[in-house]
Amino acid sequence: MPQVPAHLAKFASKFNSAEQFTMPVGQAFPRIKLDKGFMAVDAEGEETFLGRDSFEFITIASNPATSKIHYAGDWAPGVDSPPDCFSDNGCYPDVRASNPHCESCALCELNRWGSAKSNMTGGDVKACSDNKKLAIEPLHDEVTGVHLLRVGPGALKNWSKYLNELRKIGAECGFAADLTPDLVVTKVFWAAKNVMGFEFVDFLDEELCSYVAERKEMNEHESWIGLDSQAQSYPIIAAQPRAEQQQLAAPAKRPEPEPVDAKVIEEKSKAKFTRTATVKRGLLKETDEPVPGKARAEMQALGAKQGERKLSPVEIAKQRARERIGGPSA
Secondary structure (H helix, E strand, C coil): CCCCCCHHHHHHHHHCCHHHHCCCCCCCCCEEEECCCEEEECCCCCEEEEECCEEEEEEEEECCCCEEEECCCCCCCCCCCCCCEEECCCCCCCCCCCCCCCCCCCCCHHHCCCCEECCCCCCEECCCEEEEEEEEEECECCECCCEEEEECHHHHHHHHHHHHHHHHHHHHCCCCCCCCHHHEEEEEEEEECCEEEEEEEEECCHHHHHHHHHHHHHCCCCCCCCCCCCCCCCCCCCCCCHHHHHHHHCCCCCCCCCCCCHHHHHHHHHHHHCECEEEECCEEEECCCCCCHHHHHHHHHHHHHHCCCCECHHHHHHHHHHHHHCCCCC
C-alpha cells in the first residue's frame, strides 16, 4: 500500500472539496468526447486524440449534484446537438432548457426508472439520464487547460467505486482528510463497451497541488460543469407570496471579482511552477528549490535528459504519463 505524502493533508483542507465528490448549451468550451476512444475538443472544435483505450488526467473540480439530460429524439455518442431538457442542480430544469418537461425533476415521469429502454441491453433505464460533470486537465503533450468530462449513467457506479477506493487508500495510510480525486492522478479506461472505469495512478506532488489550487481559484470551469448562478437557480413557485418568490428567485450575491489580465496570470503561473536544471560534469545541479521525494528524482532525471529546458509541474506529470503508457504522447 503506497504512503500518502504529508503535504496532501494541507491541500485537502485548503481545497475542502470532499462534498464535490459525493454521489448523490451555450458557449462552446473544451471537453472530452467519447468517439472511438477518448478525444479532447477545444473551444474552437479542434480535436486531439488522447488514446483508444485510456488516458490520464488531474481533476480540478466536480459538480456535487447529479446532472440530468434528456433528448426527445434519438441520440448517439459524438452528436453535439443540445438536449431538450437538462438540469445541473439535479432538482429543477435549467432555465436555458429549450423544452423543459416538468417543473421538478423529482416529479418528472422521464426521470423514473423504466421510462425508457436501453439501446444496448434492452433493459429498463431512465429517459432522462444521470451524469456527473468533472473539470479535468488531460495529461497529454498536445492538450493544455481544463476540459469538461461527463461521467455517463453507465459509469456512475464505477466513479462511485473509485471514490470509495481513494477513501480506503487514505484511511489505510492514516490520511487525516478524505483522499479525493483532486489530490491524485487518475486514469480513465474502458471497463466495458461504452462504459468508463477509473483507476488511481499516483499522488500529486506539492507543485501540482499548487497548480490545482490556482485553477480552482481562477474558476474558469464554473459554467462548464454547471455551477454558475443560472444552472443553480430555482423556479418561482406560484403559490408563494410575491415577496417570497422574489427572494427565492434572486441569485446569491457574490463579491465582484477584480479585473484579471489573463496574460499576466499565465506568465506568473509559468514563473511560479518552473524548475530549471543544468547538467555540469555529469552531475545535476538545480538552480531552484528541490522537489521532495519521487517528484524530485524524476525532475532530476528529466533535467539531465533535456538540459536547459524549463519544465512546469504539468509538463512533468505529462512526461510521467507518457512513460507509463509507453508511447510518444500520453
